[in-house]
Every structure is written in structure tokens, then in C-alpha cells.
Amino acid sequence: MDKEQQMRAPVYEALEKLKKRRVVPFDVPGHKRGRGNPELVELLGEKCVSLDVNSMKPLDNLCHPVSVIKEAEELAAEAFRAEHAFFMVGGTTSSVQGMVLSCCKAGDKIILPRNVHKSVINALVLCGAIPVYVNPEVDVRLGISLGMQVSEVERAILENPDAVAVLVNNPTYYGICSDLRSIVRVAHEHHMLVLVDEAHGTHLYFGENLPVCAMDAGADMASVSMHKSGGSLTQSSLLLTGKGVNWEYVSQIINLTQTTSASYLLMSSLDISRRNLALRGKESFAKVAQMAEYARDEINSIGGFYAYGKDMVNGGSVYDFDVTKLSVYTRDIGLAGIEVYDLLRDEYDIQIELGDIANILAYISIGDRIQDIERLVGALADIKRLYSKDPAKMLNTEYINPKVLVSPQVAFYSQKESMPVRQTAGRICGEFVMCYPPGIPILAPGEMITPEIIEYIVYAKEKGCSMQGTEDPEVENLNVLAKK
Numbered sequence: 001m002d003k004e005q006q007m008r009a010p011v012y013e014a015l016e017k018l019k020k021r022r023v024v025p026f027d028v029p030g031h032k033r034g035r036g037n038p039e040l041v042e043l044l045g046e047k048c049v050s051l052d053v054n055s056m057k058p059l060d061n062l063c064h065p066v067s068v069i070k071e072a073e074e075l076a077a078e079a080f081r082a083e084h085a086f087f088m089v090g091g092t093t094s095s096v097q098g099m100v101l102s103c104c105k106a107g108d109k110i111i112l113p114r115n116v117h118k119s120v121i122n123a124l125v126l127c128g129a130i131p132v133y134v135n136p137e138v139d140v141r142l143g144i145s146l147g148m149q150v151s152e153v154e155r156a157i158l159e160n161p162d163a164v165a166v167l168v169n170n171p172t173y174y175g176i177c178s179d180l181r182s183i184v185r186v187a188h189e190h191h192m193l194v195l196v197d198e199a200h201g202t203h204l205y206f207g208e209n210l211p212v213c214a215m216d217a218g219a220d221m222a223s224v225s226m227h228k229s230g231g232s233l234t235q236s237s238l239l240l241t242g243k244g245v246n247w248e249y250v251s252q253i254i255n256l257t258q259t260t261s262a263s264y265l266l267m268s269s270l271d272i273s274r275r276n277l278a279l280r281g282k283e284s285f286a287k288v289a290q291m292a293e294y295a296r297d298e299i300n301s302i303g304g305f306y307a308y309g310k311d312m313v314n315g316g317s318v319y320d321f322d323v324t325k326l327s328v329y330t331r332d333i334g335l336a337g338i339e340v341y342d343l344l345r346d347e348y349d350i351q352i353e354l355g356d357i358a359n360i361l362a363y364i365s366i367g368d369r370i371q372d373i374e375r376l377v378g379a380l381a382d383i384k385r386l387y388s389k390d391p392a393k394m395l396n397t398e399y400i401n402p403k404v405l406v407s408p409q410v411a412f413y414s415q416k417e418s419m420p421v422r423q424t425a426g427r428i429c430g431e432f433v434m435c436y437p438p439g440i441p442i443l444a445p446g447e448m449i450t451p452e453i454i455e456y457i458v459y460a461k462e463k464g465c466s467m468q469g470t471e472d473p474e475v476e477n478l479n480v481l482a483k484k
Contacts, residue, residue: 001078006278010071011271014059015051015264028054028261053264062087062262063255072271079278080205080224081215082240084247088223089266090258092199093119095223095239097126099195100167102221102253104129106409109163111156114401115145116169117197118432118469121408121444128409132160135401137317142308142329143358146317147178150186157190165193168219171200171211173354173361173438175309175325176318180217188218193245196222202230203324206281207289211320220245229288229324229365232273236266284366288324291373292364295326298377304333304384324364328380331358334389336463338435340380343387348379354437357395357460395459402447406481411446416479418472421457424449427480432469435460441469449480 025032034041034049041049055061060069069087076085088095096119104110106128112120114133124131134156137146148168157163166187171177184194196214198204202224204213214222222240226232239254241247277284296307306329312318330340341355354361362376405428406414416430426449433443442457443449457475461467467475 001278003279006075006079006275008071008075009268009271009275010068010075011059011264012268014068015053015268018053018058019050025053027056048265051264051268054261059264062089062258062267063260069267072267072274075278076238076270076274077240079274080238080240081213082222083243083245084241084250086239086241086247086251086254087262087267087270088237088239088254088258089235089262090237091227091235092197092223092225092237093117093122094254094258095237096120096197096199097123097257098239098250098254099221099223100124100129100165101127101256102250103165103193103195109160110165110167111153111160111163111192112167113145113148113169115172115440116167117199118434118439118441118444120167120197121432121441124408125412125445126409128407130407131404132156132163133401133404138401139312142174142306143331143356144174144176145172147172147176147319148183149316150179150182153183154186157186157192161190163192165195165220167195167197169197170214171198171204171322171325173200173325173440174327174359175200175322176312177211177320177322179316179319180212180214180219184218193220194218195220198222199225200228200325201322202226202228202277203281203285203288204322206277207285207324208282210285210289210324211322215240215242218242221250226270226273228363230273230277231366233266233269235263236270236273238270285324288364288366288368291368291370292324292326294370295362295364295373295377296323298373299326299328299380302377302381302384304388305330305380306332326362326364328360328362329358330360331391331394333384333387334391334394335383335387336394338460338463338465339387340383342464343383344376344379348375348382350376350379352376356435356438356465357456357463395455400442400450400453400456402443402450402453404446405448406446408445411481415482417482418477418479421454421476421478424478424480425451425454430479430481431471433457433467433475433478434469435465436468439468443478449478 031037100123224238299307337359338355344350353363429443434441
């Protein structure tokens with residue numbers, strides 16, 4: 001990587017030049033550098049609003065970059081060791097969907113784990129591809145899915161030689177990593193592409209002693225959430241392509257769904273954040289890992305909580321672990337993760353990333369300080385002392401792998417009827433049901449509804465999880481496929 005070149009930020013530099021010229025705007029956006037919306041200026045500041053501009057020749061165009069955006073994407077590709085990088089302004093959802101839609105058309109098979117983000121299954125609804133699930137091992141105690149076993153991926157490939165791609169979550173929300181190099185090798189031996197949902201893995205490209213990143217593992221495409229651990233603005237992301245991928249075709253696919261009015265605030269944040277990581281990422285993520293390990297040790301010393309880490313590694317379903325992830329099992333103190341999540345926010349003014357049925361996730365990043373870690377540890381010790389209960393009456397937290405009976409696209413567009421959740425056992429689900437975050441569907445269109453899944457949904461609601469995906473905002477009813 002050319003450090004001197006990486007000091008540049010072409011999109012940001014072009015915006016600065018534009019501002020100095022004091023151009024009179026007779027284009028969109030209609031707030032005209034904030035003059036038409038003083039309340040917006042008061043909220044965001046004059047400099048921010050003045051840089052919210054439309055595509056024009058000096059600023060290039062994201063749909064067909066030829067100058068400053070093209071240069072910025074080339075610098076990102078170099079920093080992330082990819083053949084090509086696309087700036088994405090629709091979040092990593094748009095990046096993931098770009099990957100899937102670039103590889104799959106109606107009737108194509110794609111091999112993937114069931115614990116994917118909803119954006120993956122949404123892409124299957126759009127293109128009509130058929131999922132072949134490699135159901136990952138589940139940690140029964142923690143209630144989370146683990147990584148993809150290479151042997152299971154190989155079995156799925158041999159049973160479905162007509163599949164076009166393998167998709168891997170790496171790392172998962174909770175920090176679990178699969179043996180990505182071996183999965184890539186096996187898939188490529190059978191002429192299948194490897195797509196990596198690397199939403200939680202920006203730092204893997206810059207830190208040391210961390211799990212392998214997708215491009216280094218030889219993956220064909222990867223979706224990277226720069227706004228998560230990379231420091232850019234929310235909704236900004238990257239789509240990376242490797243050797244042998246026709247990036248011009250991928251560009252056409254992206255332009256089917258991505259906006260033609262890309263935000264220069266988002267693009268400049270990608271540009272600046274890439275520069276920051278290229279120049280200072282190694283040192284920054286060393287501190288992040290150090291803080292997360294310190295927090296893990298302190299939380300485990302409280303007792304009752306289990307902050308898991310490298311001790312999870314078994315060489316198979318947990319091939320590696322991302323130590324920057326601070327995932328904590330809470331069930332042994334008699335509280336669901338979502339209950340601890342709510343207590344931290346409501347009683348201690350601490351906002352963490354995730355609370356599920358049995359775990360919490362505190363996202364440690366380049367913006368955190370050791371005093372923030374101390375405050376979190378102290379609050380968890382307090383919660384254990386003041387709020388812990390008998391865990392005996394808590395629901396078994398094990399993640400349930402649903403059974404697919406109909407393709408997501410067919411189910412989503414089928415005739416449906418609405419039924420009370422508790423009466424849907426044995427029926428085929430016609431919509432999504434998920435806790436968000438993490439956005440992994442409990443049910444997706446085309447899957448069998450079982451009594452265990454119903455119990456899980458009801459329990460998650462009772463504990464306060466944010467339920468999404470259903471037409472009924474209260475999740476009292478589910479849309480199921482109508483009986484013929």
C-alpha cells in the first residue's frame with residue numbers, strides 16, 4: 001500500500017474546492033446550502049449542510065464515476081487489497097444485495113448459513129434464487145449460531161453441484177469466524193463464487209493478530225460496513241470485488257437499485273475514513289482489541305456474566321474469534337440480554353449495540369475510551385447486585401433452524417392470510433419475523449412455523465425485543481400462505 005497516495009481524499013478535497021468557489025446553486029437539494037432551512041443548519045451546522053450537494057462535473061457521479069469518485073474508489077481498493085471497490089450509500093444492505101444479485105438469477109442455488117442478515121434473504125426475494133442452507137452448529141448454552149464447518153460446506157457443494165455461489169458471514173455479529181480460506185478453496189475447486197458478508201469486519205483489513213479478511217482469503221466479493229468499526233457516517237459502506245470478477249457488470253447491478261442522488265456527506269466520510277484507517281488503522285485497532293480484552297477480563301471477574309472470546313475457538317465451528325467483539329452471556333443472572341440492554345440505557349445512560357434473548361453486545365471501536373469501559377463494567381456489576389433473578393424459569397435460548405418448504409420469492413408473493421401467532425403452527429410463513437438488531441430472521445418467507453418458533457417469538461416479545469418484518473406492527477398476527 002502506497003502510504004503517500006493514501007494520504008489523499010479526492011472526494012473531500014473536491015468538496016473543499018467547490019466551497020471556496022462560492023458557486024450560486026440553481027440545482028438540488030432545495031435547501032440551497034442550508035439557506036432555505038435554518039433549523040437544519042442549527043441542527044447539523046453550516047459546514048455540514050453546505051456540503052450536502054448534488055452530483056456535478058467537478059464532483060463526479062457515483063452511478064458512473066470518471067474522476068474524483070473513481071480515484072477515491074481506487075484508493076479504497078488498494079487499502080482493502082481488492083481489485084475494485086464501490087462506494088455504497090444505501091448501507092451494507094445495498095452492498096450485500098449487490099453481491100447476491102450480481103451472482104444469482106431466478107432458479108439459481110446459493111449455499112449459505114441460515115443465520116444471515118435479512119438483506120440476504122431480501123435479495124433472494126428480489127432475484128428468485130433458491131437458498132441451500134448449511135445449518136451451522138449452535139452453542140446450546142449461548143443460544144447463538146456458530147461458524148460454517150468446512151465439511152458441511154463441502155457436503156452442500158457436492159449435493160448441489162449446480163449452485164452458483166457460497167455466502168459466508170464472517171465475522172458474525174457475536175465475533176464467530178469460519179475457516180474462510182478453506183471454504184474459498186473448496187468452493188473455487190467446484191467453480192463457485194464466494195461472497196462474504198463482512199459487515200462487522202472492516203478492522204480485519206488493518207489490525208494485527210485478527211481473523212483473516214475476505215480479500216486476503218481469496219473471496220470473490222465482500223460487503224464491508226465502514227460505518228460500523230471503520231468510523232464513517234451511518235449508511236456508508238463498501239462493496240469489494242476480487243480477481244476475476246467482472247466489476248463493470250457488478251456496477252450495472254448496483255445501479256439497478258442504488259440512488260442516483262448519492263450523498264456527498266456519506267461519500268466524503270468513506271473517503272476520509274479510508275484515509276484514516278490506511279494511515280492509522282494498525283495502531284487504532286490494536287487499542288480497540290486491548291480495550292475489549294480488558295473489558296472481557298473485568299466482566300468475567302464480576303461473576304454471573306460470561307464475556308466470551310478466544311476460549312470459544314475449537315478449530316471447526318469456531319475457527320477463530322474476533323477479539324474486538326465484546327459479547328456477554330447474561331442468562332446466568334436470570335436476565336435476558338434485552339433486559340440488561342434496557343437497564344443499561346434506562347438506569348445508567350449506557351447505550352449498547354444489541355440485547356437478545358441471552359446475550360448483549362457492546363461495540364468497541366476507534367472512538368471508545370478506557371473510562372467508558374470502566375463505566376460499563378461498573379454498571380454490569382451493579383445490575384447483577386440489584387436485578388439478578390433465578391434463571392431456572394427462563395426459556396431455553398437455543399437458536400432454532402427453521403425448515404424451508406417454499407422459496408423466499410414464491411412465498412413472499414403468494415396469496416396469504418393473517419392468523420394469530422399462536423395458531424400458526426404447521427403453516428408456511430409468508431413474511432419475515434425478526435428481532436432487530438441483529439436482523440437475523442426468526443422466520444423468513446417459505447419456512448415452516450413450529451410450536452418452538454412460536455414460543456420463541458412470544459418470549460422475545462415479552463422480554464422487550466424490537467420485533468420487525470411483519471405486516472402487523474404489534475406482531476400479534478402472522479401472514480401465512482393461504483391453503484389452496
